[in-house]
Structure formats: structure tokens, C-alpha cells
Amino acid sequence: MTDETSLNNIREYFPFWQELSEREKQLIYDNAVAVDYAKGEVIHSGEDDCIGIMLVVSGEIRAYLLSEDGREVTLYRLRSGDICVLTASCILKNITFDVHIEAISECRAFIVNTAVYQELCAGNMHVENFAYKLAADRFSDVMWAMQQILFLSFDKRLAIFLSDESARTGSDYIPLTHEQVSKLVGSAREVVSRMLKYFENEGIVELMRGGIKILDKKRLRDLIGI
Amino acid sequence: MTDETSLNNIREYFPFWQELSEREKQLIYDNAVAVDYAKGEVIHSGEDDCIGIMLVVSGEIRAYLLSEDGREVTLYRLRSGDICVLTASCILKNITFDVHIEAISECRAFIVNTAVYQELCAGNMHVENFAYKLAADRFSDVMWAMQQILFLSFDKRLAIFLSDESARTGSDYIPLTHEQVSKLVGSAREVVSRMLKYFENEGIVELMRGGIKILDKKRLRDLIGI
Numbered sequence: 001m002t003d004e005t006s007l008n009n010i011r012e013y014f015p016f017w018q019e020l021s022e023r024e025k026q027l028i029y030d031n032a033v034a035v036d037y038a039k040g041e042v043i044h045s046g047e048d049d050c051i052g053i054m055l056v057v058s059g060e061i062r063a064y065l066l067s068e069d070g071r072e073v074t075l076y077r078l079r080s081g082d083i084c085v086l087t088a089s090c091i092l093k094n095i096t097f098d099v100h101i102e103a104i105s106e107c108r109a110f111i112v113n114t115a116v117y118q119e120l121c122a123g124n125m126h127v128e129n130f131a132y133k134l135a136a137d138r139f140s141d142v143m144w145a146m147q148q149i150l151f152l153s154f155d156k157r158l159a160i161f162l163s164d165e166s167a168r169t170g171s172d173y174i175p176l177t178h179e180q181v182s183k184l185v186g187s188a189r190e191v192v193s194r195m196l197k198y199f200e201n202e203g204i205v206e207l208m209r210g211g212i213k214i215l216d217k218k219r220l221r222d223l224i225g226i
Numbered sequence: 227m228t229d230e231t232s233l234n235n236i237r238e239y240f241p242f243w244q245e246l247s248e249r250e251k252q253l254i255y256d257n258a259v260a261v262d263y264a265k266g267e268v269i270h271s272g273e274d275d276c277i278g279i280m281l282v283v284s285g286e287i288r289a290y291l292l293s294e295d296g297r298e299v300t301l302y303r304l305r306s307g308d309i310c311v312l313t314a315s316c317i318l319k320n321i322t323f324d325v326h327i328e329a330i331s332e333c334r335a336f337i338v339n340t341a342v343y344q345e346l347c348a349g350n351m352h353v354e355n356f357a358y359k360l361a362a363d364r365f366s367d368v369m370w371a372m373q374q375i376l377f378l379s380f381d382k383r384l385a386i387f388l389s390d391e392s393a394r395t396g397s398d399y400i401p402l403t404h405e406q407v408s409k410l411v412g413s414a415r416e417v418v419s420r421m422l423k424y425f426e427n428e429g430i431v432e433l434m435r436g437g438i439k440i441l442d443k444k445r446l447r448d449l450i451g452i
Contacts, residue, residue: 065369067377094362097369125351132358136320139365143291143323146372150412151293186376 005057007032010110013055013083016126024120031116037061037103043087044101050090052113053131056082059107062184063099063138073149073186075099076141085134087111091118092135149186158195159223161185162205166214175211231283233258236336239281239309242352250346257342263287263329269313270327276316278339279357282308285333288410289325289364299375299412301325302367311360313337317344318361375412384421385449387411388431392440401437 010032011017017025034057037043043061044051054061062077063086078084089095091114121128148157161184165174178196182189196212199205204220206213214220236258237243243251260283263269269287270277280287288303289312304310315321317340347354374383387410391400404422408415422438425431430446432439440446 065373065376067373071377073372073376092362094359094366096366097373099369125355129351129355129358132355132362133320135362135365136318136358139361139368140320140322142365142368142372143325146299146368147291147293147323149376150291150299151297 005034005108007034007110010055010112013081013110014130016124016130019124019126020120021124024124027116027120028112032110032112035109035111037107037109039103039106041103041107042100043103043109044099046098046100050088050114052088052111053091053117054084054087055110055112056080056084057108057110060104061101061107061109062104063101064183064186066100071188072100072183073145074184075145076138077104077184083134084109085131086138088114088117088131090114091121092131094132095135145186154187154191154195155198155223156225157185157187158192158199159220162212162214163217163220163224166217172214172217173208173211174214177210181212231260231334233260233336236281236338239307239336240356242350242356245350245352246346247350250350253342253346254338258336258338261335261337263333263335265329265332267329268326269329269335270325272324272326276340277313278337279317279343280310280313281336281338282306282310283334283336286330287327287333287335288330289327290409290412292326297414298326298409299371300410301371302364303330303410309360311357312364314340314343314357316340317347318357320358321361371412380413380417380421381424381449382451383411383413384418384425385446388438388440389443389446389450392443398440398443399434399437400440403436407438 007029010028037059043054056078058080060077060079061084063075063084065073065075084101085092086095086099087101089098117127121131148160161181162174166172176184178193179189182192185192196205196207200207202219204214204216206215233255236254263285269280282304284306286303286305287310289301289310291299291301310327311318312321312325313327315324343353347357374386387407388400391402392398402410404419405415408418411418422431422433426433428445430440430442432441
């Protein structure tokens with residue numbers, strides 16, 4: 001089998017693989033599972049929900065903060081090949097906050113459950129070290145998001161988002177509703193709609209049902225200031 | 227010497243001390259230095275300024291974000307016994323952002339410079355592991371700050387700040403100017419002054435030259451909602 005979604009490929013995700021004993025490798029093979037998530041499905045929400053280390057095989061997930069009154073702020077997104085460590089936050093004793101994680105699109109993931117990862121951490125320092133390094137990666141992502149949200153004017157922030165999405169998908173059409181964009185940039189839907197309408201009036205984008213088409217990339221870049 | 231500010235006490239700060247070889251211990255003793263900072267002095271600012279692992283012996287420091295137009299947002303504060311790892315962010319390859327760090331009060335710190343800590347990390351995994359766990363602690367602090375800033379209404383946020391300061395110092399008098407409070411809570415000075423004036427009109431605090439006196443603890447707690 002050369003199917004990249006096969007569990008046999010799980011070794012590719014773990015840089016510490018060569019540091020594992022045969023028993024430890026077998027422990028992972030025996031316990032890892034492949035899980036499929038529907039678009040919009042909540043993967044992790046709250047401290048009691050510690051599913052383990054999650055390897056994103058296909059699709060896309062996002063981590064976000066949720067306020068008491070239901071506001072959401074996206075912290076980062078993970079795609080194929082990325083590993084989500086905060087779904088295993090109970091393993092990391094120094095992580096004392098919690099984020100919500102959901103599938104943005106249909107997703108497949110490999111999961112090594114908490115008990116197994118904890119056993120590996122206890123017996124092999126490389127495994128624990130790897131998890132903390134992953135957390136540091138996410139720390140960097142969160143700091144980036146925080147700086148965007150706190151310091152950038154909203155037109156610039158939205159322009160960066162549209163430009164990043166377009167570059168990532170290689171398309172001028174961004175198939176997201178205003179509601180979806182607002183969750184991803186961490187602003188109220190009304191604010192997003194107002195700014196998109198402004199962009200449309202300026203001829204920078206065209207608003208379509210269920211999506212946004214970029215018409216003037218140069219003006220978008222000008223807004224970002226690059 | 228039983229002086230707690232003596233460099234001989236540096237071993238107390240490092241939980242990995244017993245995992246070190248005699249040579250590694252000596253490397254720390256030979257290279258650690260004690261540094262004194264004046265109130266307001268900038269300790270670390272920018273990626274090129276990687277001074278090493280900093281142990282706070284006395285006084286208080288804060289880490290903050292700085293926008294291009296000079297706005298500041300405090301991320302966390304560290305006091306006697308705490309260790310600042312982001313002054314050594316260049317050691318942690320997975321940390322790709324940078325914060326500014328300054329002395330809030332007169333401070334004494336022990337510093338193990340970057341080259342020495344890097345040598346220890348390379349030879350002893352416990353040392354590297356410790357640094358990443360510290361980074362995870364700071365990650366938790368930053369997430370807390372982010373939730374405060376993004377989600378709490380400002381009256382609640384300011385009430386929590388005043389209440390925390392009072393509890394921490396065991397005094398009803400908080401010797402901070404509006405300018406200093408605004409930097410610590412991450413809001414504009416005008417906003418802080420307006421809210422403090424409102425608190426004063428409500429009889430919750432009395433504003434004095436160079437400080438704030440809490441008059442009504444119950445109302446302050448009511449604002450926080452506890």
C-alpha cells in the first residue's frame with residue numbers, strides 16, 4: 001500500500017521515529033486510529049476533551065477562542081502534514097488554557113490517544129520534547145494572530161487575508177461567505193461585510209453568492225503596503 | 227554566604243540541576259552573571275538582542291508587544307523566582323516571534339548567556355526540555371492576556387487589574403499612574419483615565435497623585451462578577 005492516508009505512514013509525521021524502540025513503534029502502530037471529520041464538525045472543545053495528538057492527513061482544521069457571548073477568534077489553521085498538539089493539551093502540564101478546534105473542510109486525521117502518547121512521553125524524552133516544540137510553533141502562530149488583531153487596521157487585515165487565501169489556493173475566487181471570513185479573521189460579520197462592500201465599491205473585489213472574487217490584485221497589495 | 231542574590235543560588239532556579247554533569251554545573255557557575263536593571267530599562271527588544279536565559283532575582287519585569295505606531299500591549303509580568311526564556315528566543319528554534327521586555331521596577335537578574343545555554347542544550351536534553359516547558363508557561367500567560375483583551379468589557383478588565391494588584395501587594399493603594407496602568411492592561415491612556423474617573427464618581431476608587439486607592443472592594447468584586 002502506498003496510499004498516503006494509510007496508517008503505515010504515521011512514521012513520516014514523527015521526527016523522533018528513529019529514537020523509538022521497536023516496542024514503542026509497535027505501540028503507536030497498534031493504537032493510532034484514522035478518523036474522518038465532516039465540514040464544520042467540532043473536534044475539540046474544552047479541557048475534558050483531550051483526544052490526543054492529531055495528525056492532519058487531508059483537509060483543514062482551525063483553532064479558535066470562544067467568548068462567553070459566542071464571539072470567535074481564529075488563532076491558526078492546520079493542513080495536510082501538520083500536527084495539532086493542543087488536542088492533547090492535558091499531556092502538556094505547562095499548557096493551562098484551552099482552545100476550540102473544528103474541521104473547516106472534510107478532514108481525515110490520524111490520532112494517537114492521550115494514554116498512549118503519555119506512556120511514550122514518560123519513557124522517551126524525545127517524544128515529550130517534540131510535543132513541547134510543536135506547542136512553541138503554535139505559540140508563534142498565536143502571537144502572529146494577536147499582533148494582527150491588536151495592531152493592524154481592519155482594511156489591511158482583511159486585504160492580507162484575501163491575498164493569503166488567493167495565494168494559497170492559486171485562485172482569484174475565494175469560496176467563503178462573509179460569516180466564514182468573519183470567523184477566520186476574528187471580527188464581527190457586520191464589520192467584514194461593510195469592509196467588503198467598500199472593497200467592492202473601490203473595484204478591488206466582486207462579491208458573489210457564497211464567495212469573493214479578487215479583481216484588482218495591485219490595489220490589494222497597496223492596501224497591505226508591500 | 228546565604229545571600230539569596232548570590233550566584234551560588236543559581237542551582238535553585240533550575241529543576242534539571244541534578245541531571246547535569248559536574249562539568250555542566252561548572253559551566254553555569256563560571257558563566258552566569260548578575261545584572262542590575264534600572265526601573266524602566268529595556269532588557270530585550272528585537273531578534274538580534276538574544277541575551278540568554280534570565281532568572282529574576284528581585285524586582286519585576288514585563289513582556290509586551292509594540293506596534294509600529296508605538297502602542298504597547300503587556301503580555302505577562304515576571305517576578306522574583308521566575309525565569310524569562312524569551313530573552314533567549316534565538317535558542318528556541320520553534321519560537322519565531324519577538325517580544326519586548328523591560329524592567330518595571332529596579333531589578334536584579336542572573337543571566338546564563340546564549341552560547342552557554344546552547345552548549346548545555348546540545349549536550350543535555352533536560353536543559354532544552356526545560357526551556358520549551360518555560361515557553362509553554364508563557365504561551366499560557368499570553369493566551370490569558372489575549373482572552374482578556376479580546377473578550378472582556380473594559381470596566382471588568384480594569385476592575386480585575388486593580389483587584390489583582392491589591393491582592394498581590396496586600397494594599398488598597400496601587401502606586402501606578404494612569405500611563406503605567408494603561409501599558410499594563412494594554413489600552414489607551416485616555417480610555418484608562420476615563421474609566422478610572424467613572425470608578426471614582428461611583429465611589430469605587432479615589433484617584434491620587436501617582437496612585438489609585440481602592441475604597442469599595444465589594445463594588446469592585448461585583449464588577450468582576452465574582
